[in-house]
Amino acid sequence: MSDLKTTPFFELQKQLEGRFVDFHGWNLPVQFNGIIEEHRHVREKVGLFDVSHMGEVFVRGPEAVAALDRVVTNSVAALEDGQACYTPICRPDGGIVDDVIVYRLAHDELLVCCNASNREKDFTWIRQQARGECEVLDRSDEFGQLALQGPRAPEVLAAAFPGEGAEIASLAPFRHHSVVVGGHTVLISTTGYTGERGFEFYIPREACATAWRTLWSAGADFELRPIGLGARDTLRLEMRYCLYGNDIDESTTPLEAGIAWAVAFDKPHFIGREALLAAREHGVARRLVGFRMVERGVPRQGYALYSPDDEDLRVGEVTSGTRSPSLGESIGLGYVRVPHHKRGRRLLVDVRGKRRLAKIVRTPFLRR
Amino acid sequence: MGKIPENIRYTRDHEWAALDAGAGLVTVGITQYAAEKLGDVVFVELPEVGTEVEADETYGSVESTKAVSDLFCPLAGKIEEVNDGLEDNPELVSEDPFDEGWLMKLSPRDIEDYSSLMSSEDYEAFTAGLENE
Numbered sequence: 176m177s178d179l180k181t182t183p184f185f186e187l188q189k190q191l192e193g194r195f196v197d198f199h200g201w202n203l204p205v206q207f208n209g210i211i212e213e214h215r216h217v218r219e220k221v222g223l224f225d226v227s228h229m230g231e232v233f234v235r236g237p238e239a240v241a242a243l244d245r246v247v248t249n250s251v252a253a254l255e256d257g258q259a260c261y262t263p264i265c266r267p268d269g270g271i272v273d274d275v276i277v278y279r280l281a282h283d284e285l286l287v288c289c290n291a292s293n294r295e296k297d298f299t300w301i302r303q304q305a306r307g308e309c310e311v312l313d314r315s316d317e318f319g320q321l322a323l324q325g326p327r328a329p330e331v332l333a334a335a336f337p338g339e340g341a342e343i344a345s346l347a348p349f350r351h352h353s354v355v356v357g358g359h360t361v362l363i364s365t366t367g368y369t370g371e372r373g374f375e376f377y378i379p380r381e382a383c384a385t386a387w388r389t390l391w392s393a394g395a396d397f398e399l400r401p402i403g404l405g406a407r408d409t410l411r412l413e414m415r416y417c418l419y420g421n422d423i424d425e426s427t428t429p430l431e432a433g434i435a436w437a438v439a440f441d442k443p444h445f446i447g448r449e450a451l452l453a454a455r456e457h458g459v460a461r462r463l464v465g466f467r468m469v470e471r472g473v474p475r476q477g478y479a480l481y482s483p484d485d486e487d488l489r490v491g492e493v494t495s496g497t498r499s500p501s502l503g504e505s506i507g508l509g510y511v512r513v514p515h516h517k518r519g520r521r522l523l524v525d526v527r528g529k530r531r532l533a534k535i536v537r538t539p540f541l542r543r
Numbered sequence: 544m545g546k547i548p549e550n551i552r553y554t555r556d557h558e559w560a561a562l563d564a565g566a567g568l569v570t571v572g573i574t575q576y577a578a579e580k581l582g583d584v585v586f587v588e589l590p591e592v593g594t595e596v597e598a599d600e601t602y603g604s605v606e607s608t609k610a611v612s613d614l615f616c617p618l619a620g621k622i623e624e625v626n627d628g629l630e631d632n633p634e635l636v637s638e639d640p641f642d643e644g645w646l647m648k649l650s651p652r653d654i655e656d657y658s659s660l661m662s663s664e665d666y667e668a669f670t671a672g673l674e675n676e
Binding site (some may be wrong): 205211212405408409423471472473475497498505528 | 585604609610637
């Protein structure tokens, strides 16, 4: 484990008896008290996640906004200071390089929060593709990142940062605001990966210990608990949030993945526009769908999907699956060939050699 | 590393086997060590009653929120009973692996196979060795 990178919160979480695993080269806690319990705790109360493995790439300069607007599919130009958006980054053929959140910090500075596994790729890609007067900096090593998620998160934030906390808690989703912690600027955003109310914190490394303690002691009155990556995955899957590497990658497009809402086709230029427009016109051959198991079994990434009408007809593959702690049923996402993808249609999931019936359902699986 | 009851037998695959000599049945489950490594068990797949199984053969699987693990039969025989309660309450495997979380009962083909399994002392040493790796 000596080659693994540790986050600024490693020791603090070690003391909380987290069980650590190698996650894309990072030594991160997969669970503390158990994935199901942690999952429910976030849905019912509030939890704290160490997400420091995520990358932070900055684009700054007089033409930063215009430059990044051409690299990502969603509209960065439409953002105002203090706003953020979710967006895929596409290749010219529409394949997804990564899915990120872009924060507009100022008219000449943007922060791109990218997946840990794509950090170097994204940095190189953005630097290559950003045209105009701007510089692109990978500052991932300078930041730790925490996520505070759950219905009681606003109360914890208000207690942790008297005055400012309550103000930030009242912001709409995908907004951000900075506070000062121990002389360092900490960006707090109304974003998350759980479907609950919550906040994410971008914290300079020097301020990480103080920020953790501030949140942790404020959270004591609200039953704040540490949450591992295991529950992060089951929480996001119930909401049908895509996970890069599972549900989306360079061989999939936003149209297939059902995240075309984050593609601003009205923008005159962005990488992948022509390919995505053509695909939209001609229709895609497969769609990412959510399904729930009708028969027993838990779908897992890589399991084949078949048509119940013709058991030799392979129609797709599972990309993510789990037993949903909130719903008490097994759920999954998978790419299914058109027209087998329609809601209400049945699928057979090859669960380790046994064909088990599933049904395509509306997503998100969990209504919030 | 969790408790290891005496007077029952163990395998390197972290299964336990308890012989009821009167009934001629061996009850099988996973150890607490295995249960803790797995995390929350959310699903258990067990064989049909009447299935003939070989030693070390896969007879089912347990799934936690994260992963699937095969179950390996400690000894050859015929499955006589499976724990149906796990269908609705798979978490019993995590919470009470040596009692309510038992998996199946089999009639061994050769009762001698049972005594060749690891004792509790051997299993304790085995798991201690794994922890030190």
